[in-house]
Amino acid sequence: MLKRWLTASVLALSLSALAQTQIEFWTYYLSPNFDNYIKSTIADFEKENPTIKVRWVDKQDTMERDLTAAVALGKAPDVVNLWQDSTFAAAQNKILTPITQLVNRNVLNQLYYPNVLDMFVMDGQVYGLPWYGWLDQGVMMYNPDLLQKAGVDVRTIRNTDDLLAASARIKQATGAYGWLPPVKDPNGASFLGRFFLEGLPVYDKDGKAAFNSPAHVALLQKYVDAMKNDVIPQELLRKEAFQLSNELYSQGKAAIVVGAPTTLNRVKEANPDLYAKTRIASAPLGKAGIQTGGAMSLVVPRASKNQSAAIRFALFVTNRTNQVKFANVVPIVSTAAGSENDPGLKAKSNDPLEIGKGMNSASGRLINPGFKPPKNTDDIYKNFNDNVEAAFLGRKTAKQALDDAVAFWNANAK
Numbered sequence: 001m002l003k004r005w006l007t008a009s010v011l012a013l014s015l016s017a018l019a020q021t022q023i024e025f026w027t028y029y030l031s032p033n034f035d036n037y038i039k040s041t042i043a044d045f046e047k048e049n050p051t052i053k054v055r056w057v058d059k060q061d062t063m064e065r066d067l068t069a070a071v072a073l074g075k076a077p078d079v080v081n082l083w084q085d086s087t088f089a090a091a092q093n094k095i096l097t098p099i100t101q102l103v104n105r106n107v108l109n110q111l112y113y114p115n116v117l118d119m120f121v122m123d124g125q126v127y128g129l130p131w132y133g134w135l136d137q138g139v140m141m142y143n144p145d146l147l148q149k150a151g152v153d154v155r156t157i158r159n160t161d162d163l164l165a166a167s168a169r170i171k172q173a174t175g176a177y178g179w180l181p182p183v184k185d186p187n188g189a190s191f192l193g194r195f196f197l198e199g200l201p202v203y204d205k206d207g208k209a210a211f212n213s214p215a216h217v218a219l220l221q222k223y224v225d226a227m228k229n230d231v232i233p234q235e236l237l238r239k240e241a242f243q244l245s246n247e248l249y250s251q252g253k254a255a256i257v258v259g260a261p262t263t264l265n266r267v268k269e270a271n272p273d274l275y276a277k278t279r280i281a282s283a284p285l286g287k288a289g290i291q292t293g294g295a296m297s298l299v300v301p302r303a304s305k306n307q308s309a310a311i312r313f314a315l316f317v318t319n320r321t322n323q324v325k326f327a328n329v330v331p332i333v334s335t336a337a338g339s340e341n342d343p344g345l346k347a348k349s350n351d352p353l354e355i356g357k358g359m360n361s362a363s364g365r366l367i368n369p370g371f372k373p374p375k376n377t378d379d380i381y382k383n384f385n386d387n388v389e390a391a392f393l394g395r396k397t398a399k400q401a402l403d404d405a406v407a408f409w410n411a412n413a414k
Contacts, residue, residue, distance in 0.1 A: 023078035113336075133296070162284060196288065324361075
């Protein structure tokens, strides 16, 4: 059905209607690093569609402003690479053609992971084709020697509770830490993510902060106890987990890193022997069974004069074949359905980084954008982090810390 629809509706557009058509394609911060990939993808498209020519323009800081100006001047590009927030803003400003006016939603559901496609839905219409994505949790990288000394079988680490339990055994048996979870982040509110990943709501049905229920308190207390017992280091309150994990893992003082596989580039430089023995596994997930992350989109401006050619090109760029090719250039996460089984994402060697990249790129079915940030984000997140730190340092109970954070949030998120 899908193949028949594409043949009949998208790929069988009239050649006479497309004769001598030129479309303009805008990307965001992809040149010069990815010139070869973009240019070769355009060349492949033009070979399959000899009556369509693609002019590529890479935009950077001024993308949104330039798009608004081009539309106002009647010089709109035909396909534009946006991110989630800018896709919504452009849709709200009536700048975009709904993709579902050009391609049936049932077909889109077969071409892309529905969880990612839903990121670009507004008022029941899809406004962007999912392109390359990313994951915050990524994969699990571990030192097999430390796990073996602690008697931990990696196959028993299935979720975040297992990670904490394994970390306690590793610390007791080896003196090294196990997993270093994000608990405080100067650029965000890391521990809010722990609630979300465990299936606990950040907001109530009315949009008010509501992360101070008994279940939320119990989860925070679990991590407070882990720090109190030195299962996770207090230094996590002063350094980002990403940075500290890299440092301690490379020194053999931590056994597990959960994150982007590119983390291993630093390990490879700092400790080649440890890098060579590092093993890769799927990232253990919380009770919600998701990973936080996001994706970029390709949109078609309403003012485009070549919408049939534009959607054909956008579908081509975002198809599974081309996303898998992109993932082999840079470790993006493919948002095209079926990527988890695509042979192009299977590692072709036993190199830990290559294995990690393949696993990460094939995990688009797990992407979830997380919760919507509040207004006055900087002040609210600082207050949240201060309260979480007070709980970890024993200055407040977990309940008092979350009660205070919720009260401040709801009073200031105006």
